[in-house]
Amino acid sequence: MYGGQPQTIKVVLLGEGRVGKTSLAQRYVRSSFNEGQAATVQAAFFTKAVRVQGQEIEVALWDTAGQEKFHSLGPIYYRDAHAALLVFDITDTDSFKRVKRWVDELHAMAGERCQLVIAANKQDLQHRSVSEEEAQEFAASQGAAYFQTSAKTGLGLEELFTALLSSVLDSL
Ligand code: GDP
Numbered sequence: 001m002y003g004g005q006p007q008t009i010k011v012v013l014l015g016e017g018r019v020g021k022t023s024l025a026q027r028y029v030r031s032s033f034n035e036g037q038a039a040t041v042q043a044a045f046f047t048k049a050v051r052v053q054g055q056e057i058e059v060a061l062w063d064t065a066g067q068e069k070f071h072s073l074g075p076i077y078y079r080d081a082h083a084a085l086l087v088f089d090i091t092d093t094d095s096f097k098r099v100k101r102w103v104d105e106l107h108a109m110a111g112e113r114c115q116l117v118i119a120a121n122k123q124d125l126q127h128r129s130v131s132e133e134e135a136q137e138f139a140a141s142q143g144a145a146y147f148q149t150s151a152k153t154g155l156g157l158e159e160l161f162t163a164l165l166s167s168v169l170d171s172l
């Protein structure tokens with residue numbers, strides 16, 4: 001590259017409604033958290049410029065517009081995604097049970113090289129209902145990287161994105 005546009009890395013957010021996808025995007029991109037995060041009603045798109053492995057990168061984070069209810073985000077959402085960040089809520093067993101459906105949808109819709117990262121979100125809450133062991137084991141069985149996160153405190157997010165972006169860069 002001769003000092004042109006920075007490389008854009010497309011990351012799509014996946015997971016059930018209310019698990020914290022929009023909140024994680026806001027926390028990562030804007031360092032903010034909104035307790036009463038409104039349900040996303042429009043397709044949202046966040047970008048952030050970062051430096052990884054000495055390279056300028058633009059992260060394009062694609063957020064859903066509430067279509068996750070129907071488990072079908074459409075081909076444009078997945079097109080050319082470098083990575084998927086699949087989120088579940090550790091206080092919501094159903095959101096964990098449905099992770100497999102999102103993995104299946106990802107495999108059906110995204111290219112083979114799309115990397116998968118699973119985020120066990122809302123780690124700041126005490127009433128956990130999904131065990132850490134079970135979640136980690138599942139992620140490993142899917143060949144996915146696994147991180148514990150909190151959009152509220154910011155826990156795990158820098159580590160998650162650093163690992164995700166490095167891994168995508170290595171694969172290019
Ligand atoms: P989305 O539907 O997956 O985009 O979820 P939202 O980002 O809209 O979050 C749903 C609700 O969970 C909102 O009330 C958020 O404030 C809350 N929330 C999201 N992430 C966290 C977190 O890490 N910890 C806590 N305590 N609440 C969170």
Ligand code: MG
Binds near residue numbers: 022023039040063066
């Ligand atoms: Mg949302």
